Amino acid sequence: MSEQRKLTSQSEDFSAWYLEAIQRAELMDYAPVRGCIVFRPEGYELWERIQAGLDARFKATGHRNAYFPMLIPESFMQKEKDHIEGFNPELPWVTEAGGEKLEERLALRPTSETIIGHMYSKWIQSYRDLPVLLNQWANVFRWEKRTLPFLRTSEFLWQEGHTAHADESEARAESMRMLDIYAEFAEREMAIPMVRGQKTPSERFAGAVDSYSIEGMMKDGKALQAGTSHYLGQNFARGFDIKFLDRDNQLKLVHTTSWGVSTRLIGALVMVHGDEKGVALPPRLAPTQVIMIPIGPPKLRERVMEKFDVVFAALRQANVRVRSDVSEATPGFKFNEWEMRGVPLRLELGPRDVESNHCVLVRRDTGEKITANLDTIAERVKTMLEDIQGNMYTRALAFRLAHSHRHVNTLAELHRHIAEKEAAGALAGWVLAGWCGDDACEAKIKEEVKFTSRNIPFDPPAKKSHCITCGAQAAFTLWLAKAY
RNA sequence: CGGGGUAUAGCGCAGCUUGGCUAGCGCGCCUGCUUUGGGAGCAGGAGGCCGCAGGUUCGAAUCCUGCUACCCCGACCA
Numbered sequence: 001m002s003e004q005r006k007l008t009s010q011s012e013d014f015s016a017w018y019l020e021a022i023q024r025a026e027l028m029d030y031a032p033v034r035g036c037i038v039f040r041p042e043g044y045e046l047w048e049r050i051q052a053g054l055d056a057r058f059k060a061t062g063h064r065n066a067y068f069p070m071l072i073p074e075s076f077m078q079k080e081k082d083h084i085e086g087f088n089p090e091l092p093w094v095t096e097a098g099g100e101k102l103e104e105r106l107a108l109r110p111t112s113e114t115i116i117g118h119m120y121s122k123w124i125q126s127y128r129d130l131p132v133l134l135n136q137w138a139n140v141f142r143w144e145k146r147t148l149p150f151l152r153t154s155e156f157l158w159q160e161g162h163t164a165h166a167d168e169s170e171a172r173a174e175s176m177r178m179l180d181i182y183a184e185f186a187e188r189e190m191a192i193p194m195v196r197g198q199k200t201p202s203e204r205f206a207g208a209v210d211s212y213s214i215e216g217m218m219k220d221g222k223a224l225q226a227g228t229s230h231y232l233g234q235n236f237a238r239g240f241d242i243k244f245l246d247r248d249n250q251l252k253l254v255h256t257t258s259w260g261v262s263t264r265l266i267g268a269l270v271m272v273h274g275d276e277k278g279v280a281l282p283p284r285l286a287p288t289q290v291i292m293i294p295i296g297p298p299k300l301r302e303r304v305m306e307k308f309d310v311v312f313a314a315l316r317q318a319n320v321r322v323r324s325d326v327s328e329a330t331p332g333f334k335f336n337e338w339e340m341r342g343v344p345l346r347l348e349l350g351p352r353d354v355e356s357n358h359c360v361l362v363r364r365d366t367g368e369k370i371t372a373n374l375d376t377i378a379e380r381v382k383t384m385l386e387d388i389q390g391n392m393y394t395r396a397l398a399f400r401l402a403h404s405h406r407h408v409n410t411l412a413e414l415h416r417h418i419a420e421k422e423a424a425g426a427l428a429g430w431v432l433a434g435w436c437g438d439d440a441c442e443a444k445i446k447e448e449v450k451f452t453s454r455n456i457p458f459d460p461p462a463k464k465s466h467c468i469t470c471g472a473q474a475a476f477t478l479w480l481a482k483a484y
Numbered sequence: 485c486g487g488g489g490u491a492u493a494g495c496g497c498a499g500c501u502u503g504g505c506u507a508g509c510g511c512g513c514c515u516g517c518u519u520u521g522g523g524a525g526c527a528g529g530a531g532g533c534c535g536c537a538g539g540u541u542c543g544a545a546u547c548c549u550g551c552u553a554c555c556c557c558g559a560c561c562a
Contacts, residue, residue, distance in 0.1 A: 005511080005523055015556095034554085089560070111562090144561060145485075152561065205562095213562095225562065262562050295521050332522040339522095350521055360521075484561095 007278055007340070014220040019149065022270055025279040025341045028149050035147035035154030039263070042341065043150075045287040046266050047157060051137060053189050053285075054159060054261065057181050063133040063161060068115050070139070071106040076114040079239035083113065086206020090143045092154075108141040113207060113232070113258055116162045117240035124164060124254060127246045131174070132164040150267030151224070151484050158262035164242060164254040168233070171255035172210075175231045178259040179212045182227035190265065191282040191393040192216045192272050193400055194226060195479060197455030202439055205258075209233035215454045215479065217400040218271035221427030223454045223481035226268050229259035267484075272396050278340030280364050282392050283385040290315060290381060291338040292324040295331050295350030307354045311347070311377055318378035320385070322347075339364060344388050345381065365391050403429030404479075406462045411469055414449055414480075430454070430481040434464030434474030441469035451480040 007024065008016040022028055027043030030036075039047060055065070071094060077084045087110045094106040109115070120132060137159050144152050161178060165171040183194045194214035204211040208230040215223045236242070237253035246252050273280040283289050292312055296304050308324070315322040323343075325334050331348070338346060348360040359377065361370045365388050372380045408414050408431045421428045431451065435441060445468065446452050460477045467474050 030554095086561095140562085142561070145559085146561090156562070158562070228562070260562070264562055293521095297520055301520090328520095330520055330522090330524055332520085332524080334523090335521095336523050348521065352521080 005336075007276065009276060010219060010274070018267075018271060018274070021274055021278045021340070022149055022267075025270075027266065027270070027279070030149075033154070035144065037149050037153055039157070042287060043266060046269065046281075046285060047263055049285050049287070050185075050190075050261075050265055051159070053185055054181070055135075055137075057185060058135050058159075058161065061133075061177065061181070063135045063163075065136060066134045067136050067138065068112050068119065070109050072109050072112075072115050074105050074107060076118060077107055079114060079117075080207045080236055082235075083207035083239075087111070087142075092141050092143055109138075110140055110142050111258070111260075112136065112138070112140075112160055112162065113236050113256075114240070117236040117242060117256070120162075120164050120254070120256075121240045121242045124242055124244050127166050127244055130164060130166045130244060130254065131170065133161075133174075134163065135159060135161040148267075148484070150270075151264050156263050158260050160258060160260040163257045164237075165256070166244065166246065166252070166254065168231075168255050171233075171257050172231050175210070175212060175229045175257040175259065178257070179214065179227070179229040182229070182259075182261055183214045186214060186216065186226060186265070186268075187393065189282070189284045190269055190272075191284075191389055191396060192226070192268060193393065193397040195455065195457050196459075197457040197479070199228075199455055200435075200442060200453045200476075200478065202442055203453060203455075205230045207232060207235050208258075209235065213455050215481075216268055216272060217396075217403060217430060217481075218268070218484070219274065219399070220271070221403050221429040221482070223430060223479070223483045224264070224268050224271065225454070225483065226265060227259070227261040230257060232256040232258060273392055274342075277336070277364075279342035280392070281342035281344060283344045283389045286342065286344050287321065288323045288341075288343050289321040289385055290323070290345045290347055291334075291343045292322060292347045292349065293331060293334050293338075294324070294326060295348055295353075300351045304349060304351055304354055307374070308349050311349060311359065311374060314378050315347075315381060318382060320378065320381055335362075345385060347377075347381070363388055365395070400430075403427050404432070404461070405429060406432040406464075408433060409464070409466065409468065410471070411445065411448060414445070414451070414468065418449055428482070430479050432460065432462060432464060433468040433478055433480050434466050435476045435478050436467035436470055436472040437475040438467075438470065441467055444469050445480060450482060452483050454479040454481050454483060 007020045010017045026040045028037045028040055031038050092108045095102055139155055139157050141155050143154055147153050163174050179196055183196050186192045186194050194216050196214050199211035199213055210231045212229045213225045214227045216226050218224055234253040236256050242254045243251050270279050294304050294308050312324055344364045346362040353359045357374050358371050359374055361372050408417050418428045442453055456476045456478045464474050464477045
C-alpha cells in the first residue's frame with residue numbers, strides 16, 4: 001500500500017488529518033475566494049439531512065420559514081451598540097453597484113437580527129400579533145482572520161430563528177426550548193452528546209441578555225460550540241422600535257430571541273466520529289447507509305450479479321439508503337475507499353456467498369465482519385444500522401466522560417493537569433471549574449492556559465465551591481476547554 | 485494584524501546551492517490484456533506559459549527586484 005493513500009494519523013496531527021479526511025471524502029473543496037469552500041454533493045447532502053431534521057422540529061413547534069435580504073444597510077447595524085461592536089471587524093461591505101458608489105454602504109449579513117427587527121416593528125402592533133415565530137435558512141458572512149473548513153469560513157450556511165414575545169418569561173422559555181431541540185437533534189440524529197449550558201458574559205452573543213450553547217467534545221479533546229440560543233431581552237426591540245399595545249392598553253416593547261446552528265455541524269460530525277480510516281457517519285444522517293460491493297472474477301460475475309441485484313432491490317424496498325460499487329477497482333480498494341467516506345455498513349457478495357445464500361456485512365464503527373443470511377437481509381441490515389447509531393453515540397459519550405476532569409481546583413492545578421497530560425501524550429480535555437463571576441478571573445484563565453469557559457452547564461457532574469482563579473466563593477461551575 | 489514558510493502536471497514532490505532542460509519522479513488519469521474476499525500486475529499513452537511582472541545573461545525553473553496568492557504559528561470568532 002502506498003503511504004500517500006493513507007491519511008495522516010489523528011494522533012500525529014489532528015488538524016492535518018481533518019483537512020485530509022474531509023477532502024478525500026469529497027465533503028468539500030476549497031473555493032477560489034479566501035476562506036470560502038464549496039460544499040460538494042456528499043457534504044451538501046449531510047447539510048440537507050440536517051436541514052430536514054431540524055426543519056421538521058421547528059415546524060412541529062409552531063415556527064414558519066421566511067427569507068430576509070442578505071444586504072443590510074449600515075444604519076441598521078448601528079442601531080444596537082453591542083451588536084455593531086461585536087460584528088464590525090468581520091463585515092464585508094458592498095460600497096458600489098451599477099457602476100456608482102452607494103449613498104449608504106451595505107453589509108453582507110453576519111446574522112439578521114437587525115433587518116428582521118426592522119420588519120418586526122412594521123408587523124407587530126398588538127399583543128394579538130404575538131408571538132412571532134420565524135426561522136430562515138440562509139448564508140451569512142463573517143470575515144474571520146483564520147478559517148477552517150466547516151468550522152469557521154468566511155461564508156457559511158445556517159439557520160437562524162427569530163421570535164418576538166409579549167413577555168420575558170415566554171421569550172426565555174422559547175430560547176430554552178430551542179436549545180433543547182438542538183441538543184436532542186445532535187444526540188439522536190448525529191450521535192453527538194452535548195452539554196447544555198449558559199454562556200458567560202464574555203462569551204455572550206453581541207446584543208444578547210443571555211446566551212446558551214450546546215457544546216460537544218471533538219476527538220482532540222477540544223470543545224466545539226455546536227449551537228446557540230439567545231434571549232435578547234428588549235435590546236433589539238429598543239433599537240428597532242418593536243412595540244405592541246398590550247391587553248392593558250399600554251405600549252410595550254417585545255422580548256425577542258434568536259437561535260442558530262450552522263454547517264459547522266458537519267465539521268463536528270467528522271471530528272467526533274472520524275478515525276484513522278477517515279470519516280465515519282452515523283446511519284441516521286449518512287447519505288449512503290449501505291455500500292454493496294460485488295466480489296469475484298469476471299467468469300463468476302454474472303451469477304453473483306444476479307443475486308446482487310435481488311439483494312439491492314430488497315434493501316431499497318425496505319427504505320435503506322443503499323448504493324452499489326460495481327466499478328472495476330479491486331475489492332480491497334473499494335473497502336478502503338468507502339470506509340474513508342464514512343458509509344456505516346458494507347455488504348459484500350461473492351461467489352461463495354451466493355452458494356451458501358449468505359453475504360458478509362462489515363460495520364464501519366467496529367470493523368466487525370458478520371455473515372448474514374440473505375433471506376432476512378433487509379431486517380438484519382436495519383437492525384444493525386440502529387445498533388451502529390447507538391454504539392456511535394455511546395462511544396462518543398464515553399470519550400467525553402473519559403476526558404472530562406473535575407479534580408482541578410486552582411489555576412496552579414490546571415497548569416499541572418495540562419502539563420501532566422501533555423507529558424503522557426494524552427488529551428487535556430475539559431476541566432470543570434468554579435468561578436466567582438468576575439470577568440478578570442475568567443480572562444486570566446484564558447491568558448495563562450488558553451482554556452476558555454465553554455458554558456455553565458445546567459446539570460454539572462459536580463458543584464465547585466471556589467473560584468479557580470481567585471479562590472473566592474464560587475458563584476458558578478463551568479466547563480473550561482480549548483475551543484474551536 | 486505581527487512572526488515564519490511555500491508557489492514546478494489533477495494531487496504530493498525532486499531539480500534551484502554551482503544558470504546549459506528537449507524539466508523529471510510517485511500517485512491519479514486514458515487504452516489494451518491479465519486480475520478480483522483488505523489499497524492488483526504488465527505494456528503503451530495523454531498531460532507543464534516552472535505563481536505574476538520586470539531585470540541580468542548567448543542562454544533563467546535556477547541569479548536579482550517588485551507584486552500576488554496560499555499555508556503554518558500567535559491576538560479576534562457560529
